[in-house]
Amino acid sequence: MGNQDTRVRGLAARAGGWSARHRWAAVGIWVLFVVLAMGIGSAAGTVEVKESDQLKGETHTAARIIEDAGIEEPASETVLVQSKDGSVKATDPEFRDAVAAVVAAVDATGKVTDVSSPYDTQTISKDGHSALVQFDMRGESDTAGERVEPVLKAVEGVQKDHASLRIEEIGGASMMKTFDDAFGDDFQQAEYSAVPVALGILLIAFGALVAALVPVALAITAIMATMGLMSIVSHFQPMDDTASSVMLLVGLAVGVDYCLFYLRREREERAAGRDPETALRIAAATSGRAVIVSGVTVCVAMAGMLFTGLATFEAMGLASLMVVAVAMVGSVTVLPALLSLLGERVEKGRIPFLRRSRKNGNGESRFWSAVLKGVLARPLVSVLVAAGALLAIAAPAVGMKTQNLTLDQEFGDSLPIVQTYNRVNEAFPGGSEPAEMVVKADDINAADVRGALAQFKEQAVSSGASRGPVEIKMHDAQNIAYVYVPLVGGSDLDKAGESLTKLRDEVRPATLGKVDGVQAPITGQVAGSQDFNDQLAGAVAPVFAFVVVFAFALMLLSFRSLTVAITSIVLNLLSVGAAYGILVAVFQHGWGASLVGAEGVGAIITWLPLFLFVILFGLSMDYHVFVVSRIREARLRGRSTNDAIKHGVVTTAGVVTSAAVIMVAVFAIFGTLSMQSMKQMGVGLAAAVLIDATIIRGVLLPAVMALLGERNWYLPSWLRWLPDLTHDESPEAVAPAARDDEGERVGV
Known part of the structure; x- marks a missing residue:
C-alpha cells in the first residue's frame, strides 16, 4: 500500500502550495501565458494541411505531382x-x-x-x-x-x-x-452553445454564479492558449478546421471537469470544518494529483492518433493533447491561486431556488448510497447483470460496417442538390465522382505515351470498369494529362471500388504501365476513400496497442496496483464497446434512428471507430482515476476495502455526475447537427460518457472491487522495483504543520 510520508512530496501538492502562496504571481503568469500564446500564434499564422499530405498511397502521389507542376485544378x-x-x-x-x-x-x-x-x-x-x-x-x-x-x-x-x-x-x-448556406453556421452555433450549456449545468451543480464561472473561465482560457499554440506548432505539424473543432470539444470537457474535481474537493473540505488554507492543501494533494494522473493518461491516449499516419488524425491528436496538457497545468497552478484569492467569495451569486443535491450527514449522495448498498451486498450478481447488459449493448458492434458516407447518406434528401446527385449517378454511373488518373511523362505528347493513353481509354470501357465517356485533358507545358473515368457502380462505393481496383490492377499495367518513365496514379473520390480505408485499417493495431499499453503502465505506476491497472483497461474497453454497439444499432440497423434523425444511413463513417476509441479511452480515465483515487485514499486512512469503496463512490458521485452531464450535454449538441458524421460522433460520445459515469463507475467498478477485496492493491514482488508515483496525501498528512524557512512543510 505504500508508506505514509508526512512531507508534501506530490507534484500537485507542491504546485498548489506555491500557487496559493504566490497567488497574484500565479494568476499573472497564466494570463501572460495565454496572451503570449495567442499573440505569437496570431503573428506566426496557421499552416493548413495540404491536400497532398492528407493521405498516403496513390492519392498522395497524384496530389504531389499536381502540386509540383503548379497546376491549379479549377x-x-x-x-x-x-x-x-x-x-x-x-x-x-x-x-x-x-x-x-x-x-x-x-x-x-x-x-x-x-x-x-x-x-x-x-x-x-x-x-x-x-x-x-x-x-x-x-x-x-x-x-x-x-x-x-x-x-x-x-x-x-x-x-x-x-x-x-x-x-x-x-x-x-x-x-x-x-452546404455553406444550409449548414455553415450549424457547426459554429453548436460550438458556441456548448459554453452556455456547461455554465448552466455548473450553476445547478454549485448553486453559485462565481463557483460556476471559475471552471468555465479556466477552460476557455486553456482553449484560447491552445489555439495560439496550434498556430505555432502547425509550422511543424500542419493543422486543419477539424482539429480545431475537436480541440474545442475536448478542451471544454476536460477543462471544466478538472476544475470541477478540484473545486468540489476544496468546498467539501471547507464544509467539513477545515480552514480555507488546509482545505486548499487537501484539494491540491488529492484532487490535484488525480487531475495530473488523469491528464497524463488522456494525453497518452490522444498521442495514439499520431500513429495513424493520416494528417487530419495527427492534427486532431496533437491539438487534443495540447489542450488537455494546458487545462491540466492550469487546474493545478492557477486554480489554487484563484480559490485562495476568492476565499468565501467563491459562494457569491447564490441562486436562491437552487439547492444542493441531497446529501447525508457525511456529505455523501443519498441516491448513490442506496445504489451502493445493494451493489456491495451482492457484488457478484451486480457484476453479472451490469457486465451482461454492457455486452448485450455492445453485441451489434460485431457486425459493424464502416465506409465513407455518400452524399445522400450524409445529408439525406433534405437538400435538392442531393437529389440532383442521385439523378446524375443514375443516368451516368460514376459521372458525378469519376476516377481521375494523373499521367506524368518526360514528353506527354510522345507517340508511345499517346498510344498508351488511347489504349487505356479503350480498355477502361471494354474491361467493364467504366461505361464511358472517358475524357482526357492535356497540360502540354507541364507534360501532364488528366484522364477522367466514370466508374461502374456510381454512388455504390463497394461496386465503384471494384471498378477502381480493375483500373489500377488490370487496365493501367496493360497500357501505361508498359511505357518507361510514366507515372499514372489514380485518385478521385472513390480512390481517396479506398486509400484512406487501407491506411486506417493498417493503423488500428498500433494505435490500439499504444493506447492500451501506455494507459496500463500509467495506471500501474500511479496506483502501484496490478489489479487496478488491469480493471481500468477492461472497464474502459467495455465502455467503448457499448458505444460502438449503440452506434451500430442506431445508425446501421436503424433501431430508434428516427429519434435522432438518422434514417437510412446504414453504415458508420470510416474514421469514427478509431477516433471514438482514442477519445473515449482518454476521457473515461477522468472518472476512473478520480473515483479510484478517492477509494485508495479512504483505504490508506484505515477504512476496510468495502467501506472505502462505498465512501469513494458516494463522495465522488456528485462531481462525477455533474461532469458527465456537462460532457453528455456538450456532445449531444453535436448529435443534433444535420451532417450524419457529426451526428454519429455526438451520439457515440454522449452515450459512452453516460454509460461510463453510471453503469461503469456506479455499479461495475465498485462491484468488481468488492469482489477482489484486498487483491485490489496487489503488486507482485517482481514489480516492486517500479518507481513509486503514488504520492498519497490523506487529509491527516496535509494538516497544518510547522514550516521551514522556505515555506515547505517539515516532516514530523
Whole structure:
C-alpha cells in the first residue's frame, strides 16, 4: 500500500502550495501565458494541411505531382439536362434548344471557362433522355462557392423557359455554396452553445454564479492558449478546421471537469470544518494529483492518433493533447491561486431556488448510497447483470460496417442538390465522382505515351470498369494529362471500388504501365476513400496497442496496483464497446434512428471507430482515476476495502455526475447537427460518457472491487522495483504543520 510520508512530496501538492502562496504571481503568469500564446500564434499564422499530405498511397502521389507542376485544378460544374417524363430525347429540337440555352447562359456570366456541349463530349445517357453540360469555374477552386451564385441563377432562368425538362446544376462550387448556406453556421452555433450549456449545468451543480464561472473561465482560457499554440506548432505539424473543432470539444470537457474535481474537493473540505488554507492543501494533494494522473493518461491516449499516419488524425491528436496538457497545468497552478484569492467569495451569486443535491450527514449522495448498498451486498450478481447488459449493448458492434458516407447518406434528401446527385449517378454511373488518373511523362505528347493513353481509354470501357465517356485533358507545358473515368457502380462505393481496383490492377499495367518513365496514379473520390480505408485499417493495431499499453503502465505506476491497472483497461474497453454497439444499432440497423434523425444511413463513417476509441479511452480515465483515487485514499486512512469503496463512490458521485452531464450535454449538441458524421460522433460520445459515469463507475467498478477485496492493491514482488508515483496525501498528512524557512512543510 505504500508508506505514509508526512512531507508534501506530490507534484500537485507542491504546485498548489506555491500557487496559493504566490497567488497574484500565479494568476499573472497564466494570463501572460495565454496572451503570449495567442499573440505569437496570431503573428506566426496557421499552416493548413495540404491536400497532398492528407493521405498516403496513390492519392498522395497524384496530389504531389499536381502540386509540383503548379497546376491549379479549377472547380468543375455540371448541368444536368433531363426529360422529366422520358418523352423528350437528346436528339429532339426542344432538348437541343435547352442545351444551347444552358451553354449560352453560363458562358454569359463571365464566371466560367471551358464550357462544353454534351453533343461534343458525348455525355449523353444510354437511354438518350439525359445529357451533361460541363464547365469550370474561374479562379481558385477553394473559393469557387463564393462566385457560383450568378451561374446558378442563370441555370434557374433556363429551367423556367423549359418546363418539360429538368435542368439542375451540381459540382464542387455549387455543393460548397449549398452546404455553406444550409449548414455553415450549424457547426459554429453548436460550438458556441456548448459554453452556455456547461455554465448552466455548473450553476445547478454549485448553486453559485462565481463557483460556476471559475471552471468555465479556466477552460476557455486553456482553449484560447491552445489555439495560439496550434498556430505555432502547425509550422511543424500542419493543422486543419477539424482539429480545431475537436480541440474545442475536448478542451471544454476536460477543462471544466478538472476544475470541477478540484473545486468540489476544496468546498467539501471547507464544509467539513477545515480552514480555507488546509482545505486548499487537501484539494491540491488529492484532487490535484488525480487531475495530473488523469491528464497524463488522456494525453497518452490522444498521442495514439499520431500513429495513424493520416494528417487530419495527427492534427486532431496533437491539438487534443495540447489542450488537455494546458487545462491540466492550469487546474493545478492557477486554480489554487484563484480559490485562495476568492476565499468565501467563491459562494457569491447564490441562486436562491437552487439547492444542493441531497446529501447525508457525511456529505455523501443519498441516491448513490442506496445504489451502493445493494451493489456491495451482492457484488457478484451486480457484476453479472451490469457486465451482461454492457455486452448485450455492445453485441451489434460485431457486425459493424464502416465506409465513407455518400452524399445522400450524409445529408439525406433534405437538400435538392442531393437529389440532383442521385439523378446524375443514375443516368451516368460514376459521372458525378469519376476516377481521375494523373499521367506524368518526360514528353506527354510522345507517340508511345499517346498510344498508351488511347489504349487505356479503350480498355477502361471494354474491361467493364467504366461505361464511358472517358475524357482526357492535356497540360502540354507541364507534360501532364488528366484522364477522367466514370466508374461502374456510381454512388455504390463497394461496386465503384471494384471498378477502381480493375483500373489500377488490370487496365493501367496493360497500357501505361508498359511505357518507361510514366507515372499514372489514380485518385478521385472513390480512390481517396479506398486509400484512406487501407491506411486506417493498417493503423488500428498500433494505435490500439499504444493506447492500451501506455494507459496500463500509467495506471500501474500511479496506483502501484496490478489489479487496478488491469480493471481500468477492461472497464474502459467495455465502455467503448457499448458505444460502438449503440452506434451500430442506431445508425446501421436503424433501431430508434428516427429519434435522432438518422434514417437510412446504414453504415458508420470510416474514421469514427478509431477516433471514438482514442477519445473515449482518454476521457473515461477522468472518472476512473478520480473515483479510484478517492477509494485508495479512504483505504490508506484505515477504512476496510468495502467501506472505502462505498465512501469513494458516494463522495465522488456528485462531481462525477455533474461532469458527465456537462460532457453528455456538450456532445449531444453535436448529435443534433444535420451532417450524419457529426451526428454519429455526438451520439457515440454522449452515450459512452453516460454509460461510463453510471453503469461503469456506479455499479461495475465498485462491484468488481468488492469482489477482489484486498487483491485490489496487489503488486507482485517482481514489480516492486517500479518507481513509486503514488504520492498519497490523506487529509491527516496535509494538516497544518510547522514550516521551514522556505515555506515547505517539515516532516514530523
